[in-house]
Amino acid sequence: MTTESTDLRSIPFRTAEGNTATLGDYGDGVVMVVNVASKCGLAPQYEKLEELQRTYGDRGLTVLGFPCNQFLGQEPGSVEEILEYCSTTWGVTFPIMDKVRVNGSAAAPVYKALKSAPDLDGTHGPVLWNFEKFVITPAGGVHRFRSQVAPDDKAIVSVIEDALPR
Secondary structure (H helix, E strand, C coil), X not given: CEEECCCHHHCCEEECCCCEECXXXXXXXXXXXXXXXXXXXXXXXXXXXXXXXXXXXXXXXXXXXXXXXXXXXCXXXXXXXXXXXXXXXXXXXXXXXXXXXXXXXXXXXXXXXXXCCCCCCCCCCCCCCCCCEEEECCCCEEEEECCCCCCCCHHHHHHHHHHCCC
């Protein structure tokens, strides 16, 4: 499913280095936003996310990881510890942002906007768990994939391939 969002790429958030950035700062290609957690049983998805970045990065895909400690405290470390874990354990080269909240009144503005997008079943609303994926296309479409959908699932790959130049 997709929803349109014209100003999503202009919503500010903080990078791991403490700078302000927007999705637009990562180009006008496809951006995949993922709430990540190092202590989650789904952490092996980091490897598949990195594979997507390596496979499609030259064509315009950028994966962005947003660490989140909202689900059972599964991202308890500092940003520095998270960056170290991601690079040494999974070889992550894609950008990891500052820790965020994805639900509730203190949710990061970018997540407040993303949560209006429905998933494959047509359901929108709160992020239900770690590693939920939002694929934003150059045209502004937002495709939402719940945590259990692997990063290399054909539904995700199809959205990425269809939105990128050949």
